[in-house]
Amino acid sequence: MARISASVYTSHVPAIGAALDLGKSAEPYWQPVFKGYEFSKQWLKENKPDVIFLVYNDHASAFSLELIPTFAIGCAAEFQPADEGWGPRPVPKVVGHPELAAHIAQSVIQDDFDLTIVNKMDVDHGLTVPLSLMCGQPEAWPCPVIPFAVNVVQYPVPSGRRCYNLGKAIRKAIESFDQDLNVQVWGTGGMSHQLQGPRAGLINKEFDNRFLDRLIADPADLATLPHIDYVREAGSEGIELVMWLIARGAMNDRPPKVRHRFYHVPASNTAVGHLILENV
Template identity: 80%
Template sequence: MAKITAGVTTSHVPAIGAALDNGRAGEPYWQKVFSGYEFAKRWIAEEKPDVVFLVYNDHASAFSLDLIPTFAIGTGERFNPADEGWGPRPVPGVEGAPELAFHIAQSLILDDFDLTIVNKMDVDHGLTVPLSLMFGQPDAWPCKVIPFAVNVVQYPPPSGARCYALGKALRRAIESFDGDLKVQVWGTGGMSHQLQGPRAGLINAEFDNRFLDLIVNDPEAAAAIPHVEYIREAGSEGIELVMWLIMRGALGDKVDQLHRFYHVPASNTAVGHLILKGAA
């Protein structure tokens, strides 16, 4: 059967992608950010996942106010980088895993989660920046990727509790797949940040680090955080952290923390990153 071998969380700041794409990774400002992913690059080169189930949010690239799915799973064979207004990122296209993706879709829908099945879409920085942080700048991504988009842009987003429960159902779905695959689940986005209004530039390191503690040691408490607390403490875009709970739910009750990194600022946001494995 397929097996979930690890979970990864990371921010997906668009400016990180721009720094990589424009050869600025060695500058002192950005070097501090990328240094936090050196362990991850070495680790994942040894782990060699077959598939990454990548939870992210679309930024009006594949979806718009015309169509807002709460949960959307990419079941296609290939997903190309989106043009977000300044051309697509110069990164490889993503090879999908249609057979596993459709099995997951079927399992989750029969487990009473309403998914939107997407056979064709482009993927933006929310998905490609985490791949760049973990794998560097290869000619082709070294594994298949299942994009899983969550609406955290237009109210109402799903609750943390719903995302955590979906992660548990995702584990059941993956482990019931008849195929010998090593699967990682990534939760991306966050941490505290706000992009508009009087609180633009908000960073709350105390909240961020408490959330990192909870996601590792007390995911039930993290899942119980209400929308209003995310907005008040972590800014309007801090709600992206509910996507980390899908990853955490997929790992089981207890985990071992292999790596933790937190840094401010990267552009006008806080960057957080974890690598977790289910405890034996």
């Protein structure tokens, strides 16, 4: 049967992808950011999964205000990098895993979570930047990836509790798949940041690090945090952090092993957070 071995959490700042694509990763401003992922790249090489289930949010690339799914699972065989206004990123196409994706969709929908099944879509920086941070610039990504898009752009967005419980349903689905697969679940987005209005540029280091502490030690309690607290403490775009609760909910019920923790300010106008947790 399939199993979840680890979860990975990371910000998906678009400027990080641009810095990598334009050869700026060694510049003094960006070097500390990429240094925080050196361990992670080696860890992934040594712990390469068969499939990555990657939770992210679309930034009006595959979806728009005309169609806003709360949860959407990519069931296609492949996904092309999206053109976000300046051409697609020069990264490999994403190879999907239709069989596992379809199984997860069936299981999770039968567990009363409504998913939108997507058989064709392009994937933007929300998905490709985490892959770049963990994999560098390969000719092909190291394994198939199942994209799982969450609406955290247009209100109403799902609650932290809903996301955490959805993660548990995804764990149940993966563990009932009848192939021997090593699966990692990645949660992306955040950390504290706001892109517009009088508080544009807001970063709250205290909130971010407290969030990381609680995500590791007591995710069930963290899942009760209301939306207004994310917005007040972490900025309007800080609500992306509810996606990390999907990945955390997919872990087993025992305390995880923390393999890596990294936090850095700034990267563009965003705080960068990163965790690797292993099931024990």
